[in-house]
Amino acid sequence: xxxxxxxxxxxxxxxxxxxxxxxxxxxxxxxxxxxxxxxxxxxxxxxxxxxxxxxxxxxxxxxxxxxxxxxxxxxxxxxxxxxxxxxxxxxxxxxxxxxxxxxxxxxxxxxxxxxxxxxxxxxxxxxxxxxxxxxxxxxxxxxxxxxxxxxxxx
Numbered sequence: 001x002x003x004x005x006x007x008x009x010x011x012x013x014x015x016x017x018x019x020x021x022x023x024x025x026x027x028x029x030x031x032x033x034x035x036x037x038x039x040x041x042x043x044x045x046x047x048x049x050x051x052x053x054x055x056x057x058x059x060x061x062x063x064x065x066x067x068x069x070x071x072x073x074x075x076x077x078x079x080x081x082x083x084x085x086x087x088x089x090x091x092x093x094x095x096x097x098x099x100x101x102x103x104x105x106x107x108x109x110x111x112x113x114x115x116x117x118x119x120x121x122x123x124x125x126x127x128x129x130x131x132x133x134x135x136x137x138x139x140x141x142x143x144x145x146x147x148x149x150x151x152x153x154x
Contacts, residue, residue: 036086040124041069044098045079050109050134052100058084065090068111068153084111086122093118094126100134109134 058066067084074081086092086117095116102109122128 005029025102039066039085040088040122042084042086042122042124042126043126044082044084044099044111044128044131044133045074045077046082046133047079048133048136049080049082050100050102050136052109052111052134056085056108059110060090060092060113060115063090065113071149082111091121094120094122095130096122096128097130097132098128102135 009077019122052068052071054068054071056068057064066084068082070081070083073079073082074083082098084098092113093116095118097114097116099112099114100109105108116130
């Protein structure tokens with residue numbers, strides 16, 4: 001009887017460990033439990049999305065307000081069309097800014113929304129017109145180096 005009780009506790013411990021690893025993998029893979037039934041979709045166009053991926057977070061003031069649902073290339077504008085699904089609890093003015101930001105120095109990229117002051121709110125299917133693309137580290141380093149080369153020696 002003691003052997004079966006010990007086996008039962010070991011089995012429970014193993015199942016709990018596997019469940020914890022699955023939850024950790026979901027959290028790291030940005031596949032957390034963001035299941036809000038009431039959402040609305042808005043679009044934004046960016047010239048460079050960097051490493052932004054579908055299911056990336058959309059935050060306003062550090063609060064998760066939605067997820068990126070789709071990223072595609074608009075062949076008419078030659079810009080990235082990012083479709084965002086926002087929680088209906090959070091309404092944003094029509095002149096909201098959408099910026100692609102990075103968590104930490106080399107962390108994941110997400111979209112940060114900065115509300116404007118318009119009295120009209122974004123509706124389902126509308127386009128956020130004010131966007132700022134991702135900052136590419138290689139471009140910044142190249143600009144810095146070439147600006148230093150062009151300066152005359154003192």
